[in-house]
Amino acid sequence: MREYLVRRFLLLILTTWGVSVVVFLIMRVVPGDPITAMMGEGGVSTEQIAKIRRDLGLDRPLYIQYVEWLWDTLRLDLGKSLWKGTEITFELKTRLPVTLQLAIMSMLVVVVVALIAGVLSALYQDTWVDYVFRVFTIGGLALPAFWVGILVILALALWFHWLPTIEYVPFTQNPRENLIQFAFPALVVGWRGAAVTGRMVRSSMLEVLREDYIRTARAKGLAERVVILRHALKNASLPVVTILGIEMTLLLGGVVVIEQVFSMPGLGRALVSAIYYRDYPMVQFLVTFFALVTMVINFLVDLTYAWLDPRIRYE
């Protein structure tokens, strides 16, 4: 296990370095001058542009820019947002809680709904429970999250005359208001993941339930609940872990979109407006950040997998 861990960790570092190169290059290959794009046409003198370029260090060779950027990022000196003029670390501090809470709550939706719905539809295969589940999964896969979000807001407004509060309410201030605020977006984002993961739970359970040891467990008189939860579900969870990991990274993309729909002041919304205002330092940081989170999730999933299935670490 330790050797596997070390190997996997070295790979993580290598990939992180690769990601930093890709992000850096993407931001430098922007056609035209980012400064001109930022300032718009006219109204800015050449001296001003030259000054901004100097301030941003854009007049130096590419590799020096890269090394400096890497060094600054490693020291968590992230610089300032070009558009708002605020420190990026400040933006991160205020916006991360929103995105984090949304991601955690969506993930909760995914896990809870997928496990319950998946197990039930496997137990009641080809009954109405199963059919309802299938409609649910088809919906989750085909309906774009942002559209479902729009419809939810619309339905709430038209029928209940209720609008989601624009102002973000921290959990510590008013837990009830905060949870209501996050519940709808979390449900919308989680639907897709719940559908995909639930499908995996279902097929995995169906496979396991046919195994001999399940029959043995039943034959020796174990309660059905114990057979299902301890014997079947535990063994069926292996493929589910992989899917959950993939869904977690996909969830990040969903969060970006849904923050826009529900006007939530999170990192995703920051990314979209940073792109809109061509705020390159901000875009660069946020893309790196999301990639880092994805890599850490993948790393943890691989470790969980190796821990659950000994065959992998001895490969």
Next chain:
Amino acid sequence: MPGLTPASGMSSPREEGTVVVPPHTPMQATTVATAMTAVRRRGLLKGVLRFVVRKPLGAVGAGMVLLLALLAYGGVLFTPYGKLEQNVSEALQAPSLRHPMGTDQFGRDLLTRIMYASQVSLLIGFATVVVSGVIGGILGVVSGYLGGKVDLFFQRVVDVLMSFPLLILAMAIVVMLGANTFNVVIAIAATYAPRLARVVRSVALSVREKQYVEAARAIGCPDWRIMLYHVAPQCVAPTLVLVTAQLGGAILVESSLSFLGMGTQEPNPSLGNMLSGAAAGYFEAAPWMAIFPGLAIALAVFGFNVFGDALRDVLDPRLRGAGR
């Protein structure tokens, strides 16, 4: 297997499509190829008929896609309205016989706009899949067949590209290239290609060990020729299956991008941008403006997903009878 590839070595379903593809072991993929050849021999029409009988749901999916394509490309020939034609006196009208899906805030006919928008979606979907299929295919075959350092390098590149959340990488690439249809295709293709390359590589790895490849090498066939004529054909079928499954996903990503303002730009319609921007302010007064474009996306994605699933089941004998 090179020493440093735990993630790539496992055949866990690492790819992030909307449709979850079960673990593709090399063996499984070649069985797909064999099944595909069998289908080809039986004749295309017969194959289609068999597909309809055995996978009615898949046929329904294909039918829905065809319907949408017909509406998108045929419908525009018959509509009396232009895609940008404004008529303020008829603004925000509810669905009626004159305007089956109502009108928007400028009095533009929504059905007509959705037809044009669907053209964009379908075009981007197919183009993306072709581009990513070709790039991913070439990378996969070269990486799997040559092995060694080339493989190690390509797989690390794939690792890096797969470390970005799909939508966010696509967004970053669109920012870099600028928002237009062509660049959106490149952006989505670039996010899908590495995932495809990984699967194709696993097929190429197994084909490389086949005797006929060894025979080709023995008579002095150059590597490029072996890759092109002996390895690549074996990889076509699994690529096709994966790619069909990804079509729905590609259309979803496209609509998300244009919803976020990073795709087709107003006043040109796309299914995503019809749901955002200034239009969003009128949804309460005119809910049909919110409902129909989304419905069109859902129809396309659902159609492709169901069709892709059925195609995979038919072409991959190992999945027959298992699951649904």
